[in-house]
Amino acid sequence: MPIKTVKNAAGRFVPLEINGQPVIPFKGVGKHKPGGRKYAPPVPTCSDYPDDGNKVVSTLEEALRKCGLCDGMTISTHHHLRDGDLVSNKIFELASAMGTKGLVWFPSASFPCNDPVIRYLDDGTVNRIEGSMNGPLGRYVSEGKMEGTAVLRSHGGRVQAIQDGEVKIDIAVLAAPSADPFGNAKGTGGPSACGVIGYAKADYMYASKVIVVTDNLVDFPCFPMEIEGTYVDYVVVVDKIGIPDKIVSGTTQITRSPDRLLIADLTASFLEKSGILKDGITMQAGAGGTSLAIAVFVHEILKNKGWKSKFGFGGSTKYMVKMLEEGQMGYILDAQVFDLDSVRSIEENVNHIPYPVFNAYNYHSKGNLTSMMDIMILGATEVDLNFNGNVVTHSDGYLLHGIGGWQNCLHARNVILPIPLFRDRIPVIVDEVTTLCGPGELIDVIITERGIAINPLRQDLIDSVKGSGLPLKTLRELKDEAERICGVPQKPHFEDDIVAAIKWVDGTVIDVVRKIKAM
Amino acid sequence: MKKNIAVAGNSGPKVRSDCEILLELKSDGGITIDLISKVKVLYGESIKNLINEILDLFGIEHARVKITDTGALPFVLAARMESAIKQLISTDLEYLPEFLTINNYSTTRERFRFSRLYLPGNAPGLMINAGLHSADGIILDLEDSVAPSKKDEARILVRNALRQISFNGAERMVRINQGEMGLEDLNFVIPHNVNLILIPKCESPEYVKQVERKIGTIRKKFNISNQVYLMPIIESALGVENSFDIALGSDNVVALAIGLEDYTADLGVARTIEGNESLYARSRIVVAAKAARIQPIDSVFSDVADTDALKNNVKTSKALGFEGMGCIHPRQISVIKQGFAPDRSEIEKSEKIVMAFEEARKKGLGVVALGSKMIDPPVVARAQKIIDLAVSLNLISGDWINEVRSLEN
Numbered sequence: 001m002p003i004k005t006v007k008n009a010a011g012r013f014v015p016l017e018i019n020g021q022p023v024i025p026f027k028g029v030g031k032h033k034p035g036g037r038k039y040a041p042p043v044p045t046c047s048d049y050p051d052d053g054n055k056v057v058s059t060l061e062e063a064l065r066k067c068g069l070c071d072g073m074t075i076s077t078h079h080h081l082r083d084g085d086l087v088s089n090k091i092f093e094l095a096s097a098m099g100t101k102g103l104v105w106f107p108s109a110s111f112p113c114n115d116p117v118i119r120y121l122d123d124g125t126v127n128r129i130e131g132s133m134n135g136p137l138g139r140y141v142s143e144g145k146m147e148g149t150a151v152l153r154s155h156g157g158r159v160q161a162i163q164d165g166e167v168k169i170d171i172a173v174l175a176a177p178s179a180d181p182f183g184n185a186k187g188t189g190g191p192s193a194c195g196v197i198g199y200a201k202a203d204y205m206y207a208s209k210v211i212v213v214t215d216n217l218v219d220f221p222c223f224p225m226e227i228e229g230t231y232v233d234y235v236v237v238v239d240k241i242g243i244p245d246k247i248v249s250g251t252t253q254i255t256r257s258p259d260r261l262l263i264a265d266l267t268a269s270f271l272e273k274s275g276i277l278k279d280g281i282t283m284q285a286g287a288g289g290t291s292l293a294i295a296v297f298v299h300e301i302l303k304n305k306g307w308k309s310k311f312g313f314g315g316s317t318k319y320m321v322k323m324l325e326e327g328q329m330g331y332i333l334d335a336q337v338f339d340l341d342s343v344r345s346i347e348e349n350v351n352h353i354p355y356p357v358f359n360a361y362n363y364h365s366k367g368n369l370t371s372m373m374d375i376m377i378l379g380a381t382e383v384d385l386n387f388n389g390n391v392v393t394h395s396d397g398y399l400l401h402g403i404g405g406w407q408n409c410l411h412a413r414n415v416i417l418p419i420p421l422f423r424d425r426i427p428v429i430v431d432e433v434t435t436l437c438g439p440g441e442l443i444d445v446i447i448t449e450r451g452i453a454i455n456p457l458r459q460d461l462i463d464s465v466k467g468s469g470l471p472l473k474t475l476r477e478l479k480d481e482a483e484r485i486c487g488v489p490q491k492p493h494f495e496d497d498i499v500a501a502i503k504w505v506d507g508t509v510i511d512v513v514r515k516i517k518a519m
Numbered sequence: 520m521k522k523n524i525a526v527a528g529n530s531g532p533k534v535r536s537d538c539e540i541l542l543e544l545k546s547d548g549g550i551t552i553d554l555i556s557k558v559k560v561l562y563g564e565s566i567k568n569l570i571n572e573i574l575d576l577f578g579i580e581h582a583r584v585k586i587t588d589t590g591a592l593p594f595v596l597a598a599r600m601e602s603a604i605k606q607l608i609s610t611d612l613e614y615l616p617e618f619l620t621i622n623n624y625s626t627t628r629e630r631f632r633f634s635r636l637y638l639p640g641n642a643p644g645l646m647i648n649a650g651l652h653s654a655d656g657i658i659l660d661l662e663d664s665v666a667p668s669k670k671d672e673a674r675i676l677v678r679n680a681l682r683q684i685s686f687n688g689a690e691r692m693v694r695i696n697q698g699e700m701g702l703e704d705l706n707f708v709i710p711h712n713v714n715l716i717l718i719p720k721c722e723s724p725e726y727v728k729q730v731e732r733k734i735g736t737i738r739k740k741f742n743i744s745n746q747v748y749l750m751p752i753i754e755s756a757l758g759v760e761n762s763f764d765i766a767l768g769s770d771n772v773v774a775l776a777i778g779l780e781d782y783t784a785d786l787g788v789a790r791t792i793e794g795n796e797s798l799y800a801r802s803r804i805v806v807a808a809k810a811a812r813i814q815p816i817d818s819v820f821s822d823v824a825d826t827d828a829l830k831n832n833v834k835t836s837k838a839l840g841f842e843g844m845g846c847i848h849p850r851q852i853s854v855i856k857q858g859f860a861p862d863r864s865e866i867e868k869s870e871k872i873v874m875a876f877e878e879a880r881k882k883g884l885g886v887v888a889l890g891s892k893m894i895d896p897p898v899v900a901r902a903q904k905i906i907d908l909a910v911s912l913n914l915i916s917g918d919w920i921n922e923v924r925s926l927e928n
Contacts, residue, residue, distance in 0.1 A: 424590025
């Protein structure tokens with residue numbers, strides 16, 4: 001049966017219902033006014049909890065049983081343990097053994113280490129994942145093998161969905177590097193330190209039941225707590241919540257690729273020559289090799305000019321920490337920590353401050369940190385001639401990445417995408433993005449190794465670099481150049497079935513991903 | 520039994536932008552193409568069409584082709600296919616991809632050759648964006664960076680690269696092999712607009728002349744008007760002894776380079792950072808080149824990660840009289856270019872000298888003085904050379920005299 005779809009404000013055809021729940025098609029940036037009241041979890045009473053504050057139960061299975069795990073529940077996890085996460089898979093292994101069916105897994109992100117969840121999608125324990133799909137999980141979804149429809153949200157969209165009650169978390173299972181018996185928990189200390197655990201904030205505040213899982217039980221109070229024990233139902237102590245060297249990298253490294261270094265160099269030049277980079281700027285860049293190189297080059301410029309960045313928003317890395325420690329950055333506000341230098345810094349430097357995405361990215365709140373940022377460095381798998389961006393699928397149509405904070409970050413003053421013009425033979429600039437994740441009106445500059453394209457909506461930026469000697473081109477010129485080198489690609493073939501919905505930051509549906517047609 | 524299976528190209532977990540093609544000639548059954556590619560959805564059809572077109576050109580009607588592709592561009596796929604075919608069939612036919620008209624430029628004797636980037640001749644992934652890094656020259660290398668078993672396929676790949684890749688105005692160079700093999704290399708590259716041929720391990724002016732003659736024959740056959748310059752590389756004690764004669768070996772020799780890995784090996788000494796063991800050879804090359812009015816070019820610096828050591832190396836090199844250096848990584852290019860270019864204080868000093876000379880000339884004075892110091896004619900000549908260099912590198916404007924004067928007023 002063909003699915004009924006309507007054309008949304010971005011011109012994409014999206015359904016009015018996903019997984020049996022009504023959804024709102026995208027209306028345009030800033031157009032959807034939510035109304036109503038925030039969701040609230042059930043009211044608890046102290047009489048149900050031990051007076052001595054000891055909420056420790058012996059196993060995760062027991063905790064899940066006590067939380068009343070049953071068919072169709074929504075289970076949430078955070079991704080601070082990244083590719084070293086040993087907790088998420090365990091939940092579904094237990095649920096499968098308990099015979100539970102039709103669960104919804106609602107992670108803040110998934111990693112290759114979560115691929116075993118495919119087994120529990122196959123056996124019906126899990127109906128669907130609402131979160132990022134990477135690698136094999138994305139392939140599984142794209143081939144139409146998941147029973148439910150995936151829902152992809154940005155980090156901010158995820159907390160918005162929790163707050164607004166679009167997603168009601170039945171049980172939040174929150175891994176914590178340190179926790180006390182009452183449930184206070186933090187991201188530092190113990191063998192599995194990951195720095196911060198801010199992604200868990202909306203989960204513990206809004207879930208009906210909260211389980212904290214730790215491998216480092218400390219005496220009360222676990223301080224400074226990022227998870228507050230008054231929200232926590234049970235604490236489980238296990239041998240290991242994660243594999244340390246897969247949680248944070250020993251050290252993050254700037255790219256060695258000559259082409260990426262060239263892109264980073266061009267980006268730094270652009271920032272300098274356009275006047276965007278100045279004393280007191282605020283900035284955010286990711287942990288990818290190119291972003292790190294940009295951070296290094298920007299640091300050099302700040303140092304040479306005697307300037308200082310007011311604050312940086314992390315994903316923190318040693319390069320950002322270096323700016324903080326050498327005096328070119330006032331504060332690091334941190335949502336996640338990528339390497340050991342950053343873990344050390346957040347433990348010892350009072351100006352390196354945990355800052356949950358709940359406070360930074362939630363569009364249904366009274367202001368976002370992202371719109372206060374001057375410089376935002378982001379990536380994309382595709383950008384089209386209207387500057388629209390795609391970060392979830394590749395040009396071959398397969399779902400391969402999550403949205404992360406990308407959509408939220410588009411609200412910064414200057415959104416800059418340093419991307420290679422083609423990856424191996426795959427052009428990045430296309431006529432129309434395979435999947436729309438971010439509207440072009442929010443994307444300002446595309447920087448490739450073969451030229452810089454500025455969004456015509458940003459005449460101010462175009463004027464600022466006139467006569468600068470930077471290689472300015474139009475997106476069409478860049479696209480033609482890529483196609484001259486690579487050839488004009490064919491389009492992938494899709495079936496009608498919708499396998500995933502892409503939410504915008506306000507909870508509306510901006511696009512969908514369709515099932516790949518088997519060739 | 521006649522060989523009927525051939526393999527060309529590269530594949531493996533670390534290989535990108537390349538492909539491996541297995542070709543099996545058959546007696547019947549038509550053409551079957553088995554394509555494993557990360558870009559199959561996007562380019563599957565066009566890859567198959569290209570392969571069929573090439574098989575058709577070589578008159579192959581029955582074959583099994585297996586392609587393991589990691590995003591090879593069409594000119595790479597074509598080169599690999601042609602190499603596989605030529606292992607099985609003896610033919611003079613060539614499948615030539617389109618020659619980009621943008622690649623049809625010539626260079627001059629005097630142009631700067633501060634930095635020239637070496638690219639291994641059988642590694643297409645490194646070639647595609649090589650022109651973006653602003654090297655003065657790009658060297659497609661057929662010699663040491665290509666394994667002996669891959670020499671044939673590298674020639675075809677380099678040929679296709681010369682036709683299809685834009686190096687953004689960099690001087691288009693090829694390093695050929697030594698001896699007979701080097702002369703044979705010329706057949707593959709000269710018809711596709713090469714600006715300069717590097718002659719490795721050159722020990723005699725006779726070999727330079729041989730290369731020169733061979734190039735002449737090919738240029739005549741293909742009616743090529745663009746000049747092909749020569750840069751012999753001196754890499755042995757005998758080469759050093761004969762360096763002046765080599766420099767004069769042909770009018771088309773525009774530079775003399777030194778290769779220190781082989782030179783130190785020839786001497787039986789270790790190559791050190793300080794380079795005392797090669798000081799004589801380097802100075803000898805500089806003198807030979809300057810005497811022959813051509814450019815002396817220094818050896819590559821192999822520690823890619825150590826930018827500071829490279830900077831020092833360039834400083835020494837420039838002080839000895841060298842006018843350029845080879846690069847083995849794009850990151851070295853800007854360091855080398857900046858190192859060989861005149862610095863701010865050199866330019867300012869030269870500006871003062873040249874202006875003082877102009878003043879003296881206007882006043883009809885025979886002697887040039889700067890403050891209380893007399894300036895000899897060679898000092899003026901050197902200052903003028905530095906100014907010319909600075910102007911051509913866009914470090915100062917052509918109208919620098921008036922700009923300096925307006926600042927003074």
